[in-house]
Amino acid sequence: MKPRIAIDAMGGDEGVPVMIAGAALARHRHENFQFLLVGDETQIKSALDQHPNLRAASEILHSDVVVTGDDKVSAALRKAKTSSMGMAIDAVKSGHASAAVSAGNTGALMATAKLALRTMPGIDRPALSALLPTLEDTDVVMLDLGANTECEAKNLVQFAVMGAAYSRIIFGFDRPRVRLLNIGTEEMKGTDQLRDAAQHLRDATGLNMDFQGFVEADKINRGECDVVVCDGFTGNIALKSIEGTARFVTDLLRRAFTSSIRSKFGFLVSRPATELLRHHLDPNNHNGAVFMGLNGVVVKSHGSANIKGVANAVEVAARLVEEDITARITQDLARIQAE
Numbered sequence: 477m478k479p480r481i482a483i484d485a486m487g488g489d490e491g492v493p494v495m496i497a498g499a500a501l502a503r504h505r506h507e508n509f510q511f512l513l514v515g516d517e518t519q520i521k522s523a524l525d526q527h528p529n530l531r532a533a534s535e536i537l538h539s540d541v542v543v544t545g546d547d548k549v550s551a552a553l554r555k556a557k558t559s560s561m562g563m564a565i566d567a568v569k570s571g572h573a574s575a576a577v578s579a580g581n582t583g584a585l586m587a588t589a590k591l592a593l594r595t596m597p598g599i600d601r602p603a604l605s606a607l608l609p610t611l612e613d614t615d616v617v618m619l620d621l622g623a624n625t626e627c628e629a630k631n632l633v634q635f636a637v638m639g640a641a642y643s644r645i646i647f648g649f650d651r652p653r654v655r656l657l658n659i660g661t662e663e664m665k666g667t668d669q670l671r672d673a674a675q676h677l678r679d680a681t682g683l684n685m686d687f688q689g690f691v692e693a694d695k696i697n698r699g700e701c702d703v704v705v706c707d708g709f710t711g712n713i714a715l716k717s718i719e720g721t722a723r724f725v726t727d728l729l730r731r732a733f734t735s736s737i738r739s740k741f742g743f744l745v746s747r748p749a750t751e752l753l754r755h756h757l758d759p760n761n762h763n764g765a766v767f768m769g770l771n772g773v774v775v776k777s778h779g780s781a782n783i784k785g786v787a788n789a790v791e792v793a794a795r796l797v798e799e800d801i802t803a804r805i806t807q808d809l810a811r812i813q814a815e
Contacts, residue, residue: 478508479794480573482564485515485523486542488579488786489779492519495579498777498786499534500527502794505787509533509794512573515560516540539563543584545779552584553591561585565592568772575773575793577764579786585776586623586767593772596802598809601627602769603635604708604776605642607762608718612699615762617643617652619705622712623767629672632656632705634809636677638768639703640685641804645795649702651686657706657714658690665690673705682811693717760785764792769805773797 481502485495492515503509510533513520517538524531541559543552556562561580567573569592578585586604595602605619617639624631636654643652656674658666663674670690677687688701693714696704706714763785765776773796777789 478510479575479797480510480512481790481793482512482514482537482567482573482576483790484561484564484576484578484580485513485520486539486560486580487779488777488781492516492523494781494783495786496520496523496527496530497783498781499790500530501783501787502790503527503530503533506791506794509790511535512537512564512567514539514564514567537563537567543580543588545581547581547584549583549587552581553587556588556591562588562592565589565772565774568774569593574797575775577775577777577786577789577793579777579779579781579789582622582776585774589767589770589772589774593770593774595769596771596805596809598806599634599638599769601631601634602767603638604711604765605639605768606715606765607646608697608715609762610697610699614647614699614702616696616699616701617646617703618696618711618715619703619768620708620711621715621765622708624707625709627669627707629669629676632669632673632707633676633680634769635705636673636685636687636703637683637808638805639705640683641801641808642766642768642796643702644684645799645801645804646792647702651684652702653700654685654687654703654705655689655691655701657693657696657704657710659692661690661692663689669707680811683808760788762788764789766792766796771802773801 483499485492513534514537517536520536539560543559543561561578564576568576601624603620604623607615610616619635619639640652760782763781767774775789775793
């Protein structure tokens, strides 16, 4: 099966040039990828002049209507039929594309995707999932990161099933280690919803996951679990805190290494280690947040993602299509609903 990815070429801070170059890099890495490039035809054709390999594997769908970062969700939905974002998602709905990738407005993208694709049977609410770096060789899957500010226990259970399926596809785990984000690891800690969800996951049998209870926020990046589950309010705050701390550390190191001649010499000596740190914390290496639980694959790229980051988001989308994540989630939900 050749994944055909619809690219919202007008999304993101840099727009068409970076989105097209990112798709071209993904195509260079994976010759079987096909593309539907949605956006202003003149700009896309101009960008494709630099990427003949991508041009040979692409179809252009014209749209000069853009969902901006300042657009309210209601405004984005009103122009969903004509915007590059809405048309990319509609291509997934119609079967003209197998997945969509956009670097546009997150709230607008979620609302447009949910309205067009609807949630899967057995899923009450979709969730936003992303990969975060850890001290181990693999990232940790975390969801929800902002789609649902309040969740019931059943929502958290569904998120756990979706996150485990995602982890199995991306990292090849047979039984990913799953934990619920909480203020402590003791069974009596947390809200009623958290405790109820934990009990349900402990009692469930036949699931392709290893549920290990609760995890505290300071352990998210330690590599002690493969999937972290939480409501969107908590998850978004945790994510922003992690990203802010990463930027703080890198800025602090940069300031320290440029404070004196001696510090600059120390930077040269320690440069291999600092380059490793920079690479590990670079969000482009973990780019590609997934809207889980929809009847179709939609991936959100960082608005500020560079070419490498866009390529990574495209590769995430293609991998989920190739491994049929919708079918995997459906099978796991059937097991837990049968109990």
